[in-house]
Structures are given as structure tokens and as C-alpha cells.
Amino acid sequence: MIRLRTRAVPPPPVTPGEVLAETEGLRVRLGAREVLAGVDVTVRAGEVLALVGPNGAGKSTLLSALAADLTAAEGVVRIHGRPAAQWSAPELALRRAVLPQSAALSFPFTVEEVVRMGRAPWAGTPLADQDDMAVAAAMAATEVPAFAVRPFSALSGGERARVALARVLAQRAPLLLLDEPTAALDLKHQELVLRLCRERARAGDAVVVVLHDLGLAAAYAHRxxxxxxxRIAADGPPAEVFDERLLSEVYDQPVEVLPHPRTGAVLVAPRRDL
Structure with missing residues (x-):
């Protein structure tokens, strides 16, 4: 019997506060090591959720689980209210977009071609005619049009990172999962990327971003x-979660949490005796 492939149906518009991804009792093992041990987390439309913690804490693993790229040993991952395993790959691609830590390509694709890859899930849907507009808007937002025709392989690390983010933005999925998007970027473009995260949340998307810079997390994350x-040691608004004692214990490094002298916003810095 020949099975006909059904075309993936785009998700309906999301509402503010709607849960787009969540885990309950999530346990993930990589080899003999338990990397996540009973994690509960909720991701809502209209917010930026930052995952922070020291190396090896499980941030990237949690992001991969939320993306349905890892299988849970125990617990459940839901995306748009449905267990992740029940979505097909085409359906997932319309609902969540993933930015990995690094991007490598074996073929000499141009920058514009790489960004256009983000539109692949929309082929054959009523919104496929928005491809050109979505690609142009994503490239403009990440400030990469100046090297649109250059090979992706010829770019610097920071330029590649911005092009990879443009691909994710062009995908126009309501759930964005970004793994250390600022790691290779200079100060200006770190701020640019986090502003884009806030803009996407303001537009109604849910954004989960892995960050090492606690200052960026304090400034831009809603939660x-x-x-x-x-494990999750704390979950909440930065002003409530960023506690000197907690952060010093988690990072095994004395930390100071101070109010910004002009705005009163939370500032986090290592305690130094120079």
C-alpha cells in the first residue's frame, strides 16, 4: 500500500501567555551520565526566557530537549501542548526554530542562500509567497545584507553567527530556541541580538536563549x-532570581548583585580583590 504524505499544517496564531513548550520531570542521560535530573520548565508566548548556569549545568541539553532533538529518559516534553514525539519533523519545523552553538556547511552556499534555508518548512503552504520578504527582513534585522553574496564559509565567526540567526528569524516559527547566540559577537552585536529577542517576544513569540553573560540575561530576559x-536552582524574574548567595553558590565564585546607578536595573559582577 502506498502512503501519501500529508502536508504540514501551519500552527494557528498564538495568544500572549500561551504555553508553547514545557517539560515535566524531565530526565536526560547522555551515556552513563544523567545531565538533567527532574527538570520542570515552562515557556510562554511573549517572553524571553534565559537559561543560565555554569558549564556542564545542562543548559544546552535542556534547549535540545525543548526542541525535540533529544529523547527523554523520563518525564515529558510538550510543544504547543502536544508531546514532542507526536509531531512530525515538518510540523515541528513550522512551530520551533533552533539556533545551535555553531554552524558549519560543507558546500559554498552564499549568505542569502543560507538565510533562505529557514523558509524550507513553508514550501507548499499558503505563506510560501512571503519567502522573499521574510528573508530580506531577517537579513536587515541582523545587519548582514552587505555580504549577501559572499560564501558563508568566508565569513568571520561573528558574521556566521548573525547569518545563522537570520536563518532562524526567516523561519518565522513562534518558538525560538537559541543556544549561546552572543558567544562570538562583539559588544554592539550582542546588544543587537538580545534586542531582537525582545522584539520577537513583543511580537508574540516565545524565545528561549542560553546565555553565559548574566548582565545580558538581567537586562533582556523577562524570566x-x-x-x-x-536541576533548576531558581526560576523567575531576574530581579528576584539573581541573588548574591545563590549565584555565588551555583558558580562557585563570589558574585556581587548591584543596582545600576542610573536606572536601578540589576547588575551582576564577579567579586574581585585586585
Missing amino acids: VAVLHAG
């Missing part, structure tokens, strides 16, 4: 989940 040894 922060602090991971420590595979």
Missing part, C-alpha cells in the same frame, strides 16, 4: 532559569 548540576 531566568538558573541551572545547577542538572
